Amino acid sequence: MTLKHFFEVYPPKLMWRKMWIGLADLPMMPQHRAKCLKMAGVNIKGRAMIYGGVGVDTVYPDSIYIGKGVRITAGTKILTHYLDPSQPGVHFRRGEVHIEDDVFIGLNVCICSSVTIGKGAIIGAGSVVTKDILPYQVWAGNPARYIKDRAK
Template structure:
């Protein structure tokens, strides 16, 4: 499996079973992976559960926050301090808040 999990990485405690991590993934320090969010459209503001998938050979930069229900593809790089709010296709580099496409990996 060969996964690197850096110091201070936080996995959502509400639904940790909804996190799926591939082979040869690097989660560097202080990353946060969330698998739930607050449904603010509901009058009772209920929690919604989601699923996070991180594909093989992916690097997640320090301090990145991954929000619920996203699919991060294989061979992806996410820049440090990014906030991932939508799916990232295979072989791309993304960064920013919110994270956006930077370029394809060669």
């Protein structure tokens, strides 16, 4: 493989993102992990706590928006692209994930592309989020379903 071909296959921006996402997998304080993910392109507003094993989409991390005071617990996966079943063959589409201020995301949650999680929402452990969640709601399950409203 020539150097030119290497950089065509692995553009520097992609390598930069993968490096910072890889560093975020190392043992560290949750606030430092948020800084690593920010360097990878994730849009983080204010202070967020992101615990170990959180995986973000390495293709489009810049399509992830995380608000102030967000807590994302271990094992959560955030996806920003998805397979479009309306297209023949394998055709991926890009979407955005918006996690607004003061959201708590439980252990091993999967957040699928093109969703917004409203301010103050709580997502229960093991949930698969495929729909928008309104502010101050509690959701859980696979797929995630509305449980109740919470105090504001």
